[in-house]
Amino acid sequence: MFRKKSVLTFLKAQVAAFLGGITDYGVMILLTEIFKLHFTFSILISGTVGAIINFSINRFWVFKNQSNYSSHINSQLFKFALVVLGSISLKSFGTLIFQKLFQIDYRIGRLITDLFVSYGFNYPLIKYWVFRINEKQNAIQSN
Incomplete structure (x- = not known):
């Protein structure tokens, strides 16, 4: 059960990342x-x-971490903003490196950079830090 839920969460997170990413790229x-x-x-x-x-x-579909407490959403927004700042910085720098050092078109360099940033930076931080569910929340969501 745990593995099935983890795989489903990962796949749903990839859908969220894809939709945000395709908008970002466009x-x-x-x-x-x-x-x-x-x-x-x-x-x-x-x-x-x-x-x-x-x-x-x-927040609303993948991790269903929708507490109505304003301090909870503020904490999530703050953490998410920090992840986004890091992500944007890594994507800008990585794309620039591919373009300047390797003469790769920025559009291709961005796609390559996105793969590394998405799986190695964004997903782990979003899952385990931004939308982390503690035991008490997990028990409530299971009911």
Whole structure:
């Protein structure tokens, strides 16, 4: 039962990440190609938009961690914001490295960077820190 729930949570988190990520990537392309912003600035803006989508889906569907206590959501938002700042920084820096050092188009460099950041940084922090469910919450959700 535990494994099945963990796999389901992981898969649902990937759906949330995909929806936030596709929005993030699309807005980045729009801002860079149409509005001619440098891709590092586009990543900052698009990452924020994608993060709002990702947070909402994670909170209400993936982890179902929806306590109505304002201090609880404020804590989740603060933690999530820190993860997003780290994520955006890693994505901007990684994309820049791929583009400058390896002459890889920023769109491809961004996709490569996203794979590492999503699985190695975002998912573990979101699951085990932002939306961590303690034993008391787990008992309530099981009922």
